[in-house]
Amino acid sequence: xxxxxxxxxxxxxxxxxxxxxxxxxxISIGDPDIETSFxxxxxxxxxxxxxxxxxxxxSDPMADGKVIQKSYxxxxxxxxxxxxxxxxxxxxxxISEIPVIFFTYYNPIFAYRTSEFAxxxxxxGIDGVLVVDLPPEESFELKQFIDKKNIDQIFxxxxxxxxxRIKLITSYAxxxxxxxxxxxxxxARRSLPAEMRSKVEEIKNIKDIPVGIGFGISSPExxxxxxxxxxxxxxxxxxxxxxxxxxxxxxxxxxxxSEFSCGIKSSLM
Amino acid sequence: MKYPDSRGHFxxxxxxxxxxTLMPAILELEEFYKKIKNNKEFKDELRSYLxxxxxxxxxxxxxxxxxxxxxxxxxLKREDLNHTGSHKLxxxxxxxxxxxxxxxxxxxxxxxxGQHGVATATVCALFDIECEVFMGIKDIERQKQNVLRMEVxxxxxxxxxxxxxxxxxAMNEAIRDWITNVRTTYYMIGTAAGMHxxxxxxxxxxxxxxxxxxxxxxxxxxxxDILIACxxxxxxxxxxxxxxxxxxxxxxxxxxxxxxxxxxGKHAASISGGKPGVLHGNKTYLLQDEDGRIKEAHSIAxxxxxxxxxxxHSFYADKKxxxxxxxxxxxxxxxxxxxxxxxxxxPAIESSHAVAYLDKIKNEIKGKTVIVNLSGRGDxxxxxxxxxxxxxxxxx
Numbered sequence: 001x002x003x004x005x006x007x008x009x010x011x012x013x014x015x016x017x018x019x020x021x022x023x024x025x026x027i028s029i030g031d032p033d034i035e036t037s038f039x040x041x042x043x044x045x046x047x048x049x050x051x052x053x054x055x056x057x058x059s060d061p062m063a064d065g066k067v068i069q070k071s072y073x074x075x076x077x078x079x080x081x082x083x084x085x086x087x088x089x090x091x092x093x094x095i096s097e098i099p100v101i102f103f104t105y106y107n108p109i110f111a112y113r114t115s116e117f118a119x120x121x122x123x124x125g126i127d128g129v130l131v132v133d134l135p136p137e138e139s140f141e142l143k144q145f146i147d148k149k150n151i152d153q154i155f156x157x158x159x160x161x162x163x164x165r166i167k168l169i170t171s172y173a174x175x176x177x178x179x180x181x182x183x184x185x186x187x188a189r190r191s192l193p194a195e196m197r198s199k200v201e202e203i204k205n206i207k208d209i210p211v212g213i214g215f216g217i218s219s220p221e222x223x224x225x226x227x228x229x230x231x232x233x234x235x236x237x238x239x240x241x242x243x244x245x246x247x248x249x250x251x252x253x254x255x256x257x258s259e260f261s262c263g264i265k266s267s268l269m
Numbered sequence: 270m271k272y273p274d275s276r277g278h279f280x281x282x283x284x285x286x287x288x289x290t291l292m293p294a295i296l297e298l299e300e301f302y303k304k305i306k307n308n309k310e311f312k313d314e315l316r317s318y319l320x321x322x323x324x325x326x327x328x329x330x331x332x333x334x335x336x337x338x339x340x341x342x343x344x345l346k347r348e349d350l351n352h353t354g355s356h357k358l359x360x361x362x363x364x365x366x367x368x369x370x371x372x373x374x375x376x377x378x379x380x381x382x383g384q385h386g387v388a389t390a391t392v393c394a395l396f397d398i399e400c401e402v403f404m405g406i407k408d409i410e411r412q413k414q415n416v417l418r419m420e421v422x423x424x425x426x427x428x429x430x431x432x433x434x435x436x437x438x439a440m441n442e443a444i445r446d447w448i449t450n451v452r453t454t455y456y457m458i459g460t461a462a463g464m465h466x467x468x469x470x471x472x473x474x475x476x477x478x479x480x481x482x483x484x485x486x487x488x489x490x491x492x493x494d495i496l497i498a499c500x501x502x503x504x505x506x507x508x509x510x511x512x513x514x515x516x517x518x519x520x521x522x523x524x525x526x527x528x529x530x531x532x533x534g535k536h537a538a539s540i541s542g543g544k545p546g547v548l549h550g551n552k553t554y555l556l557q558d559e560d561g562r563i564k565e566a567h568s569i570a571x572x573x574x575x576x577x578x579x580x581x582h583s584f585y586a587d588k589k590x591x592x593x594x595x596x597x598x599x600x601x602x603x604x605x606x607x608x609x610x611x612x613x614x615x616p617a618i619e620s621s622h623a624v625a626y627l628d629k630i631k632n633e634i635k636g637k638t639v640i641v642n643l644s645g646r647g648d649x650x651x652x653x654x655x656x657x658x659x660x661x662x663x664x665x
Contacts, residue, residue, distance in 0.1 A: 058561075058562065059432065059562040059563045060432070060437065060438075060548060061441075062441050062444045062448075062549070063288045063290075063448060065445075069431065076562065081560050105547075106286055107546045107555075107557065107562075107563070108560060108562070109561070110546055110547055110552075110561060111546060111557065111559065111561025112561065132288055133287055133288060134286060135285060135287065135288075135289050135292050137285055138284050138285060138286050155289070156289040156290075157289060158288075158289050160292075160294070160452070161289065161292075162293060165293060180289070183290055183448065183449060183450075184290075184449040185448055185449065
């Protein structure tokens with residue numbers, strides 16, 4: 001199937017024509033448990049998600065704030081394995097064609113063996129992989145395998161990235177560039193830096209590539225502002241807070257996340 | 270070939286496995302260090318601080334009673350006599366000078382035993398820089414005295430309660446702080462590990478240990494057969510070993526923390542009991558489960574209680590240039606007692622692992638000249654020792 005168009009690329013091509021901004025929610029596989037996280041994914045898909053980013057829990061998530069750290073801890077208690085993660089995606093694929101981005105740190109992929117990871121990820125139906133601790137300088141060891149499977153390797157850009165970093169990363173990037181809105185770890189924030197817009201414009205001036213914005217976004221108001229210049233918004237911690245706040249009430253997790261997702265989606269319309 | 274290579278790799282190990290937010294800071298540090306490391310003014314300034322402030326060179330002491338016990342010639346490199354009580358100051362002095370010259374106003378660090386934390390707090394006082402040290406709550410409990418030392422020196426000690434509440438978690442938290450404050454803050458890593466260029470920088474600053482030993486031996490017309498040092502992240506070991514690597518005839522032993530024993534799974538021996546992986550910015554041997562999650566380490570020595578090791582050690586382990594082996598908590602305590610009674614020196618529990626190795630290779634060292642790196646003093650460990658002695662009902 002390597003000749004097919006990648007689902008992420010296809011979606012951005014269509015959205016560009018339509019002038020639309022995509023909503024990409026993030027959840028951890030296995031938080032609060034595998035079945036509930038699968039139900040959350042389904043709920044997000046039926047309530048406005050354009051793509052979905054699935055976090056594979058790691059023991060030492062150095063780029064993540066407290067909310068996602070705790071989410072990973074809950075998932076790790078459920079002993080989620082890479083096989084569980086692939087099974088999760090394969091089951092999603094039975095009910096939806098939504099583009100799936102797999103988000104993790106490098107060690108779990110390396111421990112699984114990078115080449116086998118690429119094979120299994122492709123077979124399960126993963127469209128993009130974002131490895132937060134794999135900058136372009138170290139990315140070849142994964143790229144050489146997932147390129148062959150037509151899986152997009154998603155790279156980050158940050159407020160600290162200067163022109164030379166932007167050039168380097170956009171030359172590697174596939175699918176879209178994930179712009180980290182703040183110098184900081186993941187986590188919902190009330191206000192976002194003003195430089196965001198000019199930074200996105202700077203990136204797009206250097207290369208015509210879709211730019212998604214994540215880290216810190218938490219409200220429909222922020223989404224409404226960002227849609228004017230970005231191609232996608234990514235929201236993680238805010239969604240996971242609904243899990244944390246309703247750990248003993250799964251119905252309410254699904255209900256509150258569905259409502260939130262609808263709210264974000266309509267702000268992007 | 271010189272290591273690390275231009276991409277910061279030691280063979281397949283090392284590298285820069287970090288978030289993009291930090292890449293510009295890492296590249297800036299690499300560039301800056303490259304420019305300054307051979308600068309005469311910088312070297313003279315560092316040398317002056319090492320001599321007049323740290324009290325270097327530290328003595329190379331002939332341990333006559335210990336030598337008699339093992340029928341060999343055993344010399345102790347007395348890093349315990351370095352200012353602040355361990356080798357850690359060699360590195361923090363060098364890095365603080367770098368930070369000052371880079372114009373950084375704030376320094377953060379992680380610490381396990383508290384020795385690197387104290388050495389960091391010390392140089393921050395000396396150079397008038399704001400200092401914050403991240404420390405696991407388990408380590409804060411067992412190294413109370415060092416927490417107090419950091420505080421009187423003016424540092425803020427921030428407790429870390431995530432994960433195993435030890436060194437690896439303190440390092441996670443320091444990296445998160447750095448990601449957040451990277452524009453103003455210098456991250457002072459305490460061991461020869463982490464993302465490039467830290468393993469190289471820390472090794473270079475700690476190599477003063479081995480260079481002094483070479484000089485000190487020359488004065489008495491001796492040359493070593495065997496070098497022994499303990500390994501947590503491995504900074505004192507690489508500091509002693511590195512200047513000797515070119516002498517093929519010198520045998521080197523890196524002693525990892527065997528904890529309750531390799532077979533129990535409760536240890537901190539990343540090379541002897543782990544496998545390669547990626548953590549804290551570098552590829553290296555790690556303690557991990559089959560799904561690539563990092564396992565908690567265990568050692569009675571807080572300074573060795575880390576599930577990884579510097580990438581240069583991983584490299585020389587595979588090449589078999591340095592031999593890595595383990596010493597258990599129990600063996601380290603016995604060696605601690607031995608050195609106290611035979612030589613009147615109270616070693617750090619970390620360094621006691623290196624001393625303990627003498628007994629493990631007692632047949633091999635007969636008649637040989639052996640250097641043991643006494644990386645730190647044991648004053649900080651008195652509570653731990655007292656606790657171990659009463660718990661295990663052994664004699665003092």
